[in-house]
Amino acid sequence: ELKVEQNPLFLSMQEGKNYTIYCNYSTTSDRLYWYRQDPGKSLESLFVLLSNGAVKQEGRLMASLDTKARLSTLHITAAVHDLSATYFCAVADSGGSNYKLTFGKGTLLTVNP
Amino acid sequence: DTEVTQTPKHLVMGMTNKKSLKCEQHMGHRAMYWYKQKAKKPPELMFVYSYEKLSINESVPSRFSPECPNSSLLNLHLHALQPEDSALYLCASSQDLSSYNSPLHFGNGTRLTVT
Numbered sequence: 001e002l003k004v005e006q007n008p009l010f011l012s013m014q015e016g017k018n019y020t021i022y023c024n025y026s027t028t029s030d031r032l033y034w035y036r037q038d039p040g041k042s043l044e045s046l047f048v049l050l051s052n053g054a055v056k057q058e059g060r061l062m063a064s065l066d067t068k069a070r071l072s073t074l075h076i077t078a079a080v081h082d083l084s085a086t087y088f089c090a091v092a093d094s095g096g097s098n099y100k101l102t103f104g105k106g107t108l109l110t111v112n113p
Numbered sequence: 114d115t116e117v118t119q120t121p122k123h124l125v126m127g128m129t130n131k132k133s134l135k136c137e138q139h140m141g142h143r144a145m146y147w148y149k150q151k152a153k154k155p156p157e158l159m160f161v162y163s164y165e166k167l168s169i170n171e172s173v174p175s176r177f178s179p180e181c182p183n184s185s186l187l188n189l190h191l192h193a194l195q196p197e198d199s200a201l202y203l204c205a206s207s208q209d210l211s212s213y214n215s216p217l218h219f220g221n222g223t224r225l226t227v228t
Contacts, residue, residue: 033216045216103155
């Protein structure tokens, strides 16, 4: 059974600082996704990571994937208040045509002025 | 604005009521999903439809009954729910089940309260 662990679960940081959220998973996978969720809102797709060494950047967020270590990171650069949200990584079971995502528990990010 | 539309946004129902949640997408996606999300928890998969056929049922109680009338619509029929079923119900779609670079597109959800 695929297990996905995110840490930290809670992150309070000051504006302008850098930090990294980690996502570890337990079995081989060929797809990893990062989502953002604002309170009471839906999930917004941030990044799709498909191969070892994949790195994607959008604004102050950068995501990477190391399939050998079964680890993805979401790096926040020079945080701003607008980045406050819950961030989920989600990993797909590999093999077959069924598409089942296992989500991490989420990281609640609060960026303080 | 989300491209996956869910109605209603909020729903309060008694344990003896029958109600339905509706989801619509016009992106030409052939896979559609129902997720349940409790407060401060990640989404949990309930059902997956692929080309209008039920592909995955994550051992969901029969008081939840999904229906996919066509490739753009997905319903979730609710009957005899329990208070613990109160949650945010999210619909999502993707291009299909095997396109690797196709993330799930989520709707804004229906916040369900069972009294």
